[in-house]
Amino acid sequence: MTSASPILDIRNIEVVYNNTIQVLRGLSLSVPRGAVVALLGSNGAGKSTTLKAISRLLELEKGELKSGDILFDGKSVRQDSPHGLVRRGLFHVMEGRRVFEDLTVEENLTAATYADNLSKAKQRFELVYEYFPRLHERRDGLAGYLSGGEQQMLAIGRALIANPEIILLDEPSLGLSPLFTEEIFGIIARINNEQGTSMLLVEQNAAMAFAVADYGYIMETGKIVLDGPTELLTKDADVQEFYLGMGGHGDEEHKSFRDIKHYKRRKRWLS
Amino acid sequence: MDWLFFSEIGLAGIGTGGLYAVSGLAFVLIYKATRVVNMAIGEMMMMGAYIFIGFSVGLALPVWASIPLAVIVSGIMGGVIERAIIRPMLGENAISVFMVTIGLGSVLVGLVEIIWGADPRRLIEFVPSDPIFIGEAYLSPKVGYSFAVAAVIVGLFLVIFRTWRGGVALRATAGDQAAAYSMGINVPKVFSLVWIIAAMIAAVAGILVGSIGGVSPNMGVYGLSVLVVVIIGGLDSLLGALIAGIFVGLIETYAGAFLGGEYKMLATFSLLVFVLIVRPYGLFGTHEIERL
Ligand SMILES: Nc1ncnc2c1ncn2[C@@H]1O[C@H](COP(=O)(O)OP(=O)(O)OP(=O)(O)O)[C@@H](O)[C@H]1O
Ligand SMILES: [Mg+2]
Numbered sequence: 001m002t003s004a005s006p007i008l009d010i011r012n013i014e015v016v017y018n019n020t021i022q023v024l025r026g027l028s029l030s031v032p033r034g035a036v037v038a039l040l041g042s043n044g045a046g047k048s049t050t051l052k053a054i055s056r057l058l059e060l061e062k063g064e065l066k067s068g069d070i071l072f073d074g075k076s077v078r079q080d081s082p083h084g085l086v087r088r089g090l091f092h093v094m095e096g097r098r099v100f101e102d103l104t105v106e107e108n109l110t111a112a113t114y115a116d117n118l119s120k121a122k123q124r125f126e127l128v129y130e131y132f133p134r135l136h137e138r139r140d141g142l143a144g145y146l147s148g149g150e151q152q153m154l155a156i157g158r159a160l161i162a163n164p165e166i167i168l169l170d171e172p173s174l175g176l177s178p179l180f181t182e183e184i185f186g187i188i189a190r191i192n193n194e195q196g197t198s199m200l201l202v203e204q205n206a207a208m209a210f211a212v213a214d215y216g217y218i219m220e221t222g223k224i225v226l227d228g229p230t231e232l233l234t235k236d237a238d239v240q241e242f243y244l245g246m247g248g249h250g251d252e253e254h255k256s257f258r259d260i261k262h263y264k265r266r267k268r269w270l271s
Numbered sequence: 272m273d274w275l276f277f278s279e280i281g282l283a284g285i286g287t288g289g290l291y292a293v294s295g296l297a298f299v300l301i302y303k304a305t306r307v308v309n310m311a312i313g314e315m316m317m318m319g320a321y322i323f324i325g326f327s328v329g330l331a332l333p334v335w336a337s338i339p340l341a342v343i344v345s346g347i348m349g350g351v352i353e354r355a356i357i358r359p360m361l362g363e364n365a366i367s368v369f370m371v372t373i374g375l376g377s378v379l380v381g382l383v384e385i386i387w388g389a390d391p392r393r394l395i396e397f398v399p400s401d402p403i404f405i406g407e408a409y410l411s412p413k414v415g416y417s418f419a420v421a422a423v424i425v426g427l428f429l430v431i432f433r434t435w436r437g438g439v440a441l442r443a444t445a446g447d448q449a450a451a452y453s454m455g456i457n458v459p460k461v462f463s464l465v466w467i468i469a470a471m472i473a474a475v476a477g478i479l480v481g482s483i484g485g486v487s488p489n490m491g492v493y494g495l496s497v498l499v500v501v502i503i504g505g506l507d508s509l510l511g512a513l514i515a516g517i518f519v520g521l522i523e524t525y526a527g528a529f530l531g532g533e534y535k536m537l538a539t540f541s542l543l544v545f546v547l548i549v550r551p552y553g554l555f556g557t558h559e560i561e562r563l
Contacts, residue, residue: 055453057449057453060448060449060452062362082452082453083452083454083455083456083457086452086453086455087455091453092453093453094449094450094453098447098453099450100442100443100446100447100450100451101446102442102446103439103442103443103446107439107442107443108443110439111439111451111454111456112454112455113436114440114454114455114456114457115454115455116455118436158454162454162455
C-alpha cells in the first residue's frame with residue numbers, strides 16, 4: 001500500500017435494517033492515513049449505522065450492507081469477521097461507551113488484548129495509564145461504578161490496548177460535562193498526534209469535533225450533504241447556524257478549544 | 272429433637288446440594304454466556320454417566336482412565352452440539368432455541384437407549400466405602416466424596432474463571448456481546464468453549480449422581496430439579512447456582528426426613544414459588560432476564 005491511499009474508503013454504501021428500513025443511501029467518505037475526520041449529522045441521520053457498517057457490527061442487529069463497498073487498508077471489509085477486523089487494525093469505540101460493567105477496569109483492558117498479540121498488548125497498559133492516570137487509580141474497581149467520563153476514558157483506553165490503525169469514535173462527548181469533554185478531546189488529539197492513529201469521529205458537538213479534525217463530513221438522512229476541510233466548514237454559514245449554534249457571531253465559543261487546536265497545529269508543523 | 276440426627280440430615284442435604292450446585296453451574300454457564308435456556312442439562316449429565324459406563328464396562332478400562340475419558344468425550348459432544356444445532360439458531364427467538372434444547376434432550380435419551388438399552392444400571396463402585404464421621408455425625412461416603420469432588424470442581428472453576436484470560440473473554444461476552452466482538456474477541460469460539468466446559472462439568476455431575484443412585488435413560492428428570500435450583504439462584508448467577516444448590520439440597524433432605532419422601536418435591540417447588548413471588552429474577556439474578 002502506498003501511504004497516499006486512504007486508510008478507510010467508503011464507496012457509495014447502502015444499508016438496510018431488517019430487509020425493510022433503508023438507513024444509508026449511497027454514502028461515500030474517506031479517511032486519509034493519520035488524519036482525524038469528523039462525521040456530523042442530526043439524530044437519526046445514520047452516523048452510528050455508518051460506523052457499524054464499517055466495523056461489521058451491523059450484522060448483529062440484522063442490518064445489511066446492500067451495495068457499495070468499504071475498504072480498510074485497501075481491502076474490502078466484507079470478507080472480515082467483526083473480531084477479525086479488529087485484529088486487522090480497525091477499532092470501533094461504540095456509542096454509549098459499552099464498558100463491561102461487572103469487570104474491573106483492568107479486566108476491561110485485558111478484554112481488549114484479544115485484538116493483538118498478547119505480550120505486545122500487555123505492554124500498552126502503561127501507556128493507557130499514562131494517558132488516563134484516573135484509570136490507574138481505579139484499576140481494581142468495577143467499571144460499572146466509574147463515572148460517565150471515566151467510562152469514556154476506559155472505552156478509549158481499550159482502543160489504545162488494541163493499537164489499531166484507525167479508531168472509529170461514536171460520540172465520545174455523549175453525556176459528559178464540558179470540562180470532561182475537553183479533557184477527552186485533548187487526549188483524542190494527543191493519541192492521533194503521538195500514536196499516529198487515524199480517527200473517524202462521530203459527534204453532535206461540532207465545535208469540539210472541528211477543533212480536532214482536519215476534515216469534516218456532514219450527513220443528513222443517509223447521505224453526505226456537505227464536506228470539506230474543517231477551516232472551510234467552520235466558516236460556512238449553514239454549518240455555523242445548524243451545527244456550531246452561533247448565528248453569525250460566536251468567536252468566544254472557540255476560545256475554550258485553544259488547547260486542542262494547539263495539538264492540531266503542532267501536528268501540521270510536524271508533517 | 273435429636274441434635275445428632277438433625278446434623279446428619281443436614282450433612283446429607285449439603286452433600287445432595289453440592290451436586291445440584293455443580294449441575295447448576297453447567298446450566299448457568301451456558302445461559303450466562305449464550306442466553307440459551309438449556310433444557311437438556313439433565314440429559315447431558317445422563318449422557319456423561321453412560322459414556323463412563325461405556326469406558327469402564329464396555330471397554331473394561333480402569334476407573335481412573337474412564338472418568339477423564341468420559342469427561343473429554345462429553346466435552347467434545349458439547350462442542351459438536353453447539354456447532355451443529357445451537358449456532359445455526361443464533362439470533363432466533365428464545366422460545367425456538369428453548370424448544371431445540373428440549374429436542375436435543377430427547378435425542379440424547381434415544382441415543383442412550385439404542386446403545387445401552389432402557390434398563391436402569393449401576394455404575395462400577397469407585398467411591399471408597401469406609402463411613403465418614405464429621406464430629407460424631409455420620410455421612411454416607413458416596414455423598415461425602417461426591418460433595419468433595421463437587422467442591423473441588425467448583426473451586427477450580429471459580430479460580431480459572433477469575434484468573435485465566437479466557438475467563439475475561441467469557442465474562443465480557445456474557446456482559447455485552449457486541450462490545451466483546453468490538454474488542455477482537457472471537458465470540459463464536461467463546462460459545463463453543465462454553466458448551467464444551469459445561470458439557471464436561473455436566474458429565475462429572477452425571478457420574479457423581481449416577482454413582483449414588485445408579486443411572487437410567489430417564490435420569491434426565493434430574494434436570495428439572497437443576498432447573499428449580501438455577502431459577503431460585505437467578506439464571507445468570509454462578510454464585511446464585513452454588514448457594515441455591517446447597518439450599519435446595521438441604522430443604523429437600525429435611526422435608527424427606529421429617530415429612531416423608533413424598534414431600535421432597537412439594538418442599539422444593541413451594542420454595543420456588545415463594546422465591547419467584549418475592550424476587551422474580553431469582554435470588555442473585557439480574558433484573559432484565561427475558562421471561563419465557
Ligand atoms: N438495529 C436497528 N434496526 C432498525 N432500525 C435501526 C436500527 N438501528 C438504527 N436504526 C434506524 O436507523 C436510523 C439511523 O440510526 P443511527 O443510530 O445510525 O443514527 P445516528 O445518526 O447515530 O443518531 P444519533 O445521533 O441519535 O446517535 C434511525 O432512524 C434508527 O431508527
Ligand atoms: Mg448514533
